[in-house]
Amino acid sequence: MSARDFLVEIGTEELPPKALTSLSKAFSTEILTNLKQLQLGFADAESFATPRRLALLVKGLDESQADKTIERFGPAVQAAFDKDGNATPAAAGFAKSCGVEVDQLQRAEKDGVEKLYYSASQPGQPTATLLSTIVSEALDKLPIPKRMRWGNSRAEFVRPVHWVVQLFGDEVVAGQFFGVAAGKQSRGHRFHADKSIEIDSPANYAALLESEGHIIPQFDRRREMIRELVIAEGVKANATSVIDEALLTEVASLVEFPVALTGKFEAHYLEVPAEALILAMKSHQKTFYCVDDEGKLLPLFIAVSNIVSKDPAQVIEGNERVIRPRLADASFFFETDKQVSLESHLEELKKIVFQDKLGTVYDRSVRISKLSRALAPLCGADPELCERAAMLSKCDLMTNMVGEFADLQGLMGRYYALNDGEPREVADAIDEQYRPRFAGDELPSGVTGAVLALSEKLDTLCGLFAIGQPPTGSKDPFALRRAAIGLLRILIEKELDLDLTICIDLAFRGLADLDPSSVDCSDKTQQQALAFLLDRLQAWSADKGISAEVFQSVMALKPTRPVDFDRRVQAVAHFQSLDESAALAAANKRVSNLLAKQSVDADAQVNAELFAEPAEKALFDKLVLVESEVDPLFARGDYKQGLAALAQLRQTVDTFFDDVLVVSDDEALRNNRLALLSRLRRGFLRAADISYLSS
Secondary structure (H helix, E strand, O other), X not given: OOEEEEEEEEEEOOOOHHHHXXXXXXXXXXXXXXXXXXXXXXXXXXXXXXXXXXXXXXXXXXXXXXXXXXXXXXXXXXXXXXXXXXXXXXXXXXXXXXXXXXXXXXXXXXXXXXXXXXXXXXXXXEOHHHHHHHHHHHHHOOOOOOOEOOOOOOOOEOOOEEEEEEEEOOEXXXXXXXXXXXXXXXXXXXXXXXXXXXXXXXXXXXXXXXXXXXXXXXXXXXXXXXXXXXXXXXXXXXXXXXXXXXXXXXXXOOOOXXXXXXXXXXXXXXXXXXXXXXXXXXXXXXXXXXXXXXXXXXXXXXXXXXXXXXXXXXXXXXXXXXXXXXXXXXXXXXXXXXXXXXXXXXHHHOOOEEEOOOEEHHHHHHHHHHHHHHHHHHHOOOHHHHXXXXXXXXXXXXXXXXXXXXXXXXXXXXXXXXXXXXOHHHHHHHHHOOOOOOOOOOOOOOHHHHHHHHHHHHHHHHHHHHXXXXXXXXXXXXXXXXXXXXXXXXXXXXXXXXXXXXXXXHXXXXXXXXXXXXXXXXXXXXXXXXXXXXXXXXXXXXXXXXXXXXXXXXXXXXXXXXXXXXXXXXXXXXXXXXXXXXXXXXXXHHHHHHHHHOOOOOOOXXXXXXXXXXXHHHHHHHHHHHHHHHHHHHHOOOXXXXXXXXXXXXXXXXXXXXXXXXXXXXXXXXXXXXXXXXHHHHHHHOOOOHHHHOO
């Protein structure tokens, strides 16, 4: 089948930089998906994205759909005609659905039954007639939160559309998009080549834009060019350029032909916390910063321009002129904030509502401080330091610096706490209270910070459950799932062996002073919060590669200490890798089913004098021997070695089931054998219910 290249380009006003990559990906994905659904084959595809265009090149696209044969089976012939040979309603309806008369239908056998049969050849449609519809559908499905209209048109898109290129081979594919007719005229760089550029063929698109339009249309290539340029500028300045990947992507979405320039700022600004200066440079001016060999911030910045200037010094001076006031603001905020203590902001927190039913930010600080003090001894932390850190934890929200740069909350609290002479542990904890903020983020480094972070997350989670606002479905406006995962990570990865029921109970005690008509602190609500955390534990385990059956084998016992839970999960995962695991899991499942069907006294003791078969005596003796080995292992929580030791029972258990009839007619023998199996199962249940491992 013959094929041609297809190119579509949507030219617009400057697209939102933070949305450019998602728009480009969605545009390409939708078009390619539609092509596949229409059974149009192609060799390859390449997407392009710049601030003023979204484009896609599909290489080797079929010129038409392949012809296909339509085959349909209708009712059985016996049911299709009455005794007089007239067509029944079933036959008439089938013929009508096929667009033919009954006598035009064929007969064919299917599943041993002769049925009415329809067959027809459907010619494929020319690709050119389908492309505009495919592109229009893709544009309609783009993830655009808020569309806009322009001029007198009622068309809506993310930004005004100025031109559309749509070529199939060297032929224009007719179409109207947002009031603009498709053609072959693209446009060059807004400043360096503000002219129409005729695209003679899809394959030449990128080369023409670069040579005549002064544009690098490939997003990834442009992004890497910027990386290299910024690094090179750092080397020229005898410094190391620090590349923030998110900023790099955003800058690549702002320029069509990048040029890197290095500017300077006054060294006295370095007295301001480096994080504040960096954030000011990144958020306001989209510039990269530089550090020395020791990682200390230098008074340099690297800007990426969209213009190749004849006088770069003027461009640099312009950037310096813009960035200087931002740094001056940061310096002013820092010096002003230091003139009052962090503690002095506590009174202001009483005016800030955290949540209507959960009180003010001050109320929340008090709850977190009490919870931190209660949790501290359980974590081996100093209660006084934990309480102090918690009480000051939200005070930096009222500072000028955090008011301007919200991302610095916690971090600035650390600087101001140190300025006030607070203990370093308190200051560090204030900085670490929100950790981990996202998947893979660092945990609090110190135990005081860990206690504060736990308390912060517990208060949020339990408070929202208490007021009836837990996550529902995919909706989680307060990011409770993320908070729960963070809480569990802190407990498990820092090996803080706390019981979730105790943590939740302590958190709910802090809510007891709130209006009882608005807050439900009942056992039922606490159990809902616990169940939510255990569900998140499954999600966390799945991310670690733990299978569902391994997790469920532990979940069946409902351990509420995450550290202990994780040890069990890791032990079962190891046990599953042993040769003996499959047989023992199957045996446990069999035992579980037997015990469920029989009435067994949980306290029944095994009577060795009632053994009638060598296999049951052998199992009892082996079990007693293994128990003496595993008891101390399980007592200290070494589930991995405990389960490995229990694996020794495999052969003895197999022999027992081969040689012994458990459900004997003799009641005494039956009960004694069930008691033996119950004892066997209890041994495994000290770690997990491994019957879940048996399919």
